[in-house]
Each structure stands twice: as structure tokens, then as C-alpha cells.
Amino acid sequence: MLPxxxxxxxxxxxxxxxxxxxxxxxxxxxxxPSIHEIFVPSANIKLENLQTFVSIKGCICLPAExxxxxxxxxxxxxxxxxxxxxxxxxxxxGGRPIGEMILQYILQKKEGLKDGLRLSRPGEFTKRAFLHGRIDLAQAEAIKNLIRSQSDSELDLAILQLSGNASLRIKDIQNKITSLCTYIEMSIDFSDQDIELISRMEMINKMEDIRNDIVNLMNKPLTDKISSEEIRTVLYGKPNVGKSSLINALLGEKRAIVSDRPGTTRDMVTGVLEIGSVCFKLTDIAGFDEAREPVFLQAREKAQGALKSAxxxxxxxxxxxxxDIQSLEINHSEVANNVIVVVNKCDLMPESSSFELPEEVKKYTVVYVSALTGEGLERLKTLMFDKVLAGQIERSNTLHFFNVYQKDAMQRSYERIEQAIASFRDTMSDEFIAMDLRMAVDILGEVVGEITTEDILDKIFQEFCIGK
Known part of the structure; x- marks a missing residue:
């Protein structure tokens, strides 16, 4: 035990x-004993005889004051x-002054105590909970996130982390690796007797399953619930396709200037649309054309930033x-499930349609709407809500289930499993494979605190506030 x-x-x-x-x-x-002289119970009760989880009325006596x-x-x-x-x-x-007066009085009486008495450091109560086995390191991180949470989504995430579900999954992966390592080490012991305890195919399948488990854990969904945090939603297209009219129609109010002249919108227009239990922050960005004027280029740069964070x-x-005049400047390889294709002005489409969507966008969900008549708007709202409900919205750029240190440990463990698989396929000695597997187990132990250093603990708990 540390002094x-x-x-x-x-x-x-x-x-x-x-x-x-x-x-x-x-x-x-x-x-x-430290509060014996300062706290006077209302009833004739000896504090030393109190059992756990009891409350006693009384008063604080400060003779000097x-x-x-x-x-x-x-x-x-x-x-x-x-x-x-x-x-x-x-x-x-009272507030802080009275509390500090009480602290000062208690500290003055510490000479009569057997062990040391001092003011706590940031996060030291939670650090002791970890050192004494009340929580693991991942849960300690969750407590810090719980204290710092500023939105419902951050609070839900911290509670999910605190439940210990992630720690249990990490320990399950550790047990799988340890079990597999046991087979390999037993194979080493019986190598001279030509006994195969586990087939090569089963061995490689087990290692690949473990590797996939680690990947799935690193990519763990942020929360199993729909968050109240706003979903950043960008309307994107060439000038004069009706983005401004569409955002006005969705919000039911005039937030953007509407004009037949292409490129009217040169700054971003935003509004919040609530669908069910989800808030969508709609952003109508400037249309991308070939303009070269500095003000237009600046608007274009802001729009690209909004696209990246959508x-x-x-x-x-x-x-x-x-x-052929509606080509979009977008890298389709960078978007997946978070795209809805909206064909506006469907009320003006010719009967013998010469309208044909580009091949690269046909893979996405398509909805035909009219900002003028309102046709298709409810369908569009339903599609937006369903994407959130189905967990298809990628929101990892705002919240992370694991912090950078935890992800780094899981990445290093993943690399060890990859090395073990490569060694096995190259028919290298079983000793090397077992060593990589053991190191993978130890590295995962850093996440839950089975293997850690004082530097890591200091880094984690110094970010807590005093009294936690």
C-alpha cells in the first residue's frame, strides 16, 4: 500500500x-476521531459506536469564532x-468560508491522531476507490466524465461507462486470449509426443474472432438511446436547387433568403428542426459554383468545414x-449511411423525364419533395428520424466511448493479436505466438487498471475536481 x-x-x-x-x-x-471535538450530537451518542449508513443530527462548535x-x-x-x-x-x-473554517479547525487537532491527516488532492477519493478495488480504471474515467457532463447525451454516455459493461467485455476478451494461450503452451509441452490439442484451423479462427472482438469494442456505439443532442444536418447542392426554400419549408418559417438568382446564399443559414425526440440542426450552406471572388471563396471554405463536421x-x-449541370463536388467514398438524396422541385419535373440521378448517388435513399407545395416533406422527416433510430448516424466526432489512452491500449493489443496471427500463418515457433498473446492480455489490463503505473494514475486523477 502506498504511504x-x-x-x-x-x-x-x-x-x-x-x-x-x-x-x-x-x-x-x-x-x-478527527471530527470528535468539532461535532456535538443532539443525542447522547458515541460516534465510535455508530454503524454504517447512519445520520446524526447535531451542531458544529467552533470555540475560537x-x-x-x-x-x-x-x-x-x-x-x-x-x-x-x-x-x-x-x-x-453556508458556503466556502464556513467549510474552510471547519477544515482548519480539524487540521489543527491532527497531532492527537494515530495516522496522518491532510487535505485531499484532486480526485483522491475516487483514486482510493480504485486502489481498494471498489471500481476499475475504466469506471474511474466514467466518474470523471459524469462530473463533467454538460448535456443529456454526455450524461447517458458516462452512466453507460460507469455500469462496467465495457470492463466486462474487455475481461471477456482477456479470458478468451488466456484460454487460447493455454492451448498453445500445452502444445509446446507435448510437442515431442505428436499430440494436437487444437486444430490449426480452429486456432486461426479463435485468434481472428478475438481480433474482431477488439475492433468491435473500439468501435462501440456511443449509447443505446436516442440522444437529445442536436444532429448536425447539412443541405448540400449546386446553386439554385432550392436549398433555401427547402430549409424554410422544413422549419415552417422564413430563415433563408429565396431568389431565382443562382448563388443568393453566401453564408450559412441554420435552424433547429425537432422530429420526435431528436433535434436536427439544419445548415443551408452556400452553393458551390465556379466563382473566384474572395468573399465567395471564404463562404466556400466555411461550407466545406460544415460538411466535414456534419x-x-x-x-x-x-x-x-x-x-449534367448539377454535378456535385463531393468525395462519395467518404460518406456512407449518413446521406439522403433529396430531389426538390418534384412538382416541376417533366412527365417524360430527362432527369436521371448520377450512378454514385443511386445507392443512397432518395426522396422526392417540393418545398413549394410541401409534397414529400413528411417522408423526408421520417427518413431523417429513422437514420438516428437505426443508429446509422456517425457521431464519433463529438463523443467517444473510450478516451485516447484506452483506445491506444486496445489498438496495441489488436496489433499483438495481428502479429500472433501472422506468426501462426508463417509457422513460427509457438513460443513467439504465446508471447504475443500474453502481451495482448497485459495491454488490455491497462484499460481496467490491472496493470498500470503511478504516472498513468496521476494523469487520470489530477483532472478530477477537489472532493471527488
Whole structure:
């Protein structure tokens, strides 16, 4: 056990600023003795005899300031507390000044205690929960994300991480690798007896399954629920295909200037469209033409930035124009399930249609609409909502299930499995294959904290706020 973990730590757990409530949190073997002189119970109760998960009314007495403040003491005995140590919390009135006065008084009395007593460092309560086995490292990261969450989607993601589902999947992969490694090592032991414990085909299949498991985990969907975060949706097409009219029709209000003159929209126009439980942030970007004026080129640059960050792309064509003048400057290899082709002005399409979609966009869902008459708009909204419902919207550019350190560890583990597969196919010695598999297991252990260093722990927990 690290020497610093033997200390009893305390802090004001409520954030800085004005507050009607202050919480002083203490964790460690000296938690109860440290507050013995400052907290006076309303009833004749010995604090040392309290069981876990009890609350006691009383008051905080500060003789030097002649203060007597109403308070409630909450006691959580080890090993049932968050840190698996004795924890006491003083809940009292007031904001930061009163809390700091209480801290100062408790710290002045530490000479009479058996073990050390000091102020906590950022994230030290959660760090102790990890070191004592209450949570693993992935869950510790989730707690940090939970504290920092600023939207419903970030909150849902943090709760999903905290559930430990990802940790269980990582440990399942570790068990599969370990089991396979056992077969290989046994084969080494019986190599002189011509005994095949597992066929070569089964061996390669198992390694490939493990590799796929790691890939699937790295690409794990952010959440199983529809998020309330806005889906960035870009309307994209040549000038004068009716993007401005379409965004006005979808929003039911005039947000963009509409004109027959091509290229009227030179700046991005945005609005929020709510469909079911999902909000779509619609962006009508400037049409891409061959203009070379600086103001047009600047608008074009902004539009390209919006395209790169889009969750959903609406490719807009005009149904009353020939396709040879509607070619789009877009790399179709970079878009997949997040595209809907919208053929606007369907009310103006000729009966003997000379309209033919380009081959590269026929693979996408196509909807015919008229911003003027409203035809097809409800169908378009349904398609947009269904893409989110089906989990087809790629949103990894805003939220990540794993952070950069966790993904790096999984990537390194994946590379070890790849090396083991290559060695096996090249009929290299089983010792090399077993070594790569063992290293893959150890690297995955970094994600859940089975193998870690003090530097990694410091990096993670120093980003917490005080009192957590």
C-alpha cells in the first residue's frame, strides 16, 4: 500500500461560490476521531459506536469564532463506503468560508491522531476507490466524465461507462486470449509426443474472432438511446436547387433568403428542426459554383468545414434541371449511411423525364419533395428520424466511448493479436505466438487498471475536481 493512502484525507466537497449548503468529506482510519471535538450530537451518542449508513443530527462548535452551526453527520463504515474506508460527511449551512473554517479547525487537532491527516488532492477519493478495488480504471474515467457532463447525451454516455459493461467485455476478451494461450503452451509441452490439442484451423479462427472482438469494442456505439443532442444536418447542392426554400419549408418559417438568382446564399443559414425526440440542426450552406471572388471563396471554405463536421448530409438536386449541370463536388467514398438524396422541385419535373440521378448517388435513399407545395416533406422527416433510430448516424466526432489512452491500449493489443496471427500463418515457433498473446492480455489490463503505473494514475486523477 502506498504511504499516502494510509493518511486520512478531508476537503470541502461542495464547489466554490455562494451556497446554502456545505459538505465536508473525510475518508480514512481517522475519519471519526478527527471530527470528535468539532461535532456535538443532539443525542447522547458515541460516534465510535455508530454503524454504517447512519445520520446524526447535531451542531458544529467552533470555540475560537464562538460559532455553533446546525449540522448533520453522515457515517459510512468500511468496507461499505465509496473508498472502502471509514467516511464521514458533515452537512451544514453556508458556503466556502464556513467549510474552510471547519477544515482548519480539524487540521489543527491532527497531532492527537494515530495516522496522518491532510487535505485531499484532486480526485483522491475516487483514486482510493480504485486502489481498494471498489471500481476499475475504466469506471474511474466514467466518474470523471459524469462530473463533467454538460448535456443529456454526455450524461447517458458516462452512466453507460460507469455500469462496467465495457470492463466486462474487455475481461471477456482477456479470458478468451488466456484460454487460447493455454492451448498453445500445452502444445509446446507435448510437442515431442505428436499430440494436437487444437486444430490449426480452429486456432486461426479463435485468434481472428478475438481480433474482431477488439475492433468491435473500439468501435462501440456511443449509447443505446436516442440522444437529445442536436444532429448536425447539412443541405448540400449546386446553386439554385432550392436549398433555401427547402430549409424554410422544413422549419415552417422564413430563415433563408429565396431568389431565382443562382448563388443568393453566401453564408450559412441554420435552424433547429425537432422530429420526435431528436433535434436536427439544419445548415443551408452556400452553393458551390465556379466563382473566384474572395468573399465567395471564404463562404466556400466555411461550407466545406460544415460538411466535414456534419452528422447527416442531405444531397439536394433540382428535379426540373438536367443532371449534367448539377454535378456535385463531393468525395462519395467518404460518406456512407449518413446521406439522403433529396430531389426538390418534384412538382416541376417533366412527365417524360430527362432527369436521371448520377450512378454514385443511386445507392443512397432518395426522396422526392417540393418545398413549394410541401409534397414529400413528411417522408423526408421520417427518413431523417429513422437514420438516428437505426443508429446509422456517425457521431464519433463529438463523443467517444473510450478516451485516447484506452483506445491506444486496445489498438496495441489488436496489433499483438495481428502479429500472433501472422506468426501462426508463417509457422513460427509457438513460443513467439504465446508471447504475443500474453502481451495482448497485459495491454488490455491497462484499460481496467490491472496493470498500470503511478504516472498513468496521476494523469487520470489530477483532472478530477477537489472532493471527488
Amino acid at each position: 499516502e493512502v494510509q493518511d486520512t484525507i478531508l476537503t470541502v466537497a461542495t464547489p466554490a461560490g455562494r451556497s446554502f449548503h456545505a459538505v465536508i468529506r473525510v475518508s480514512g482510519s481517522e475519519a471519526i 464562538s460559532l455553533k452551526i446546525p449540522a448533520v453527520l453522515y457515517v459510512m463504515r468500511q468496507p461499505h463506503s465509496y473508498t472502502k474506508e471509514d467516511i464521514v460527511e458533515i452537512h451544514t449551512l 452528422h447527416l448530409l442531405l444531397l439536394v438536386f433540382a428535379g426540373n434541371e438536367k443532371m
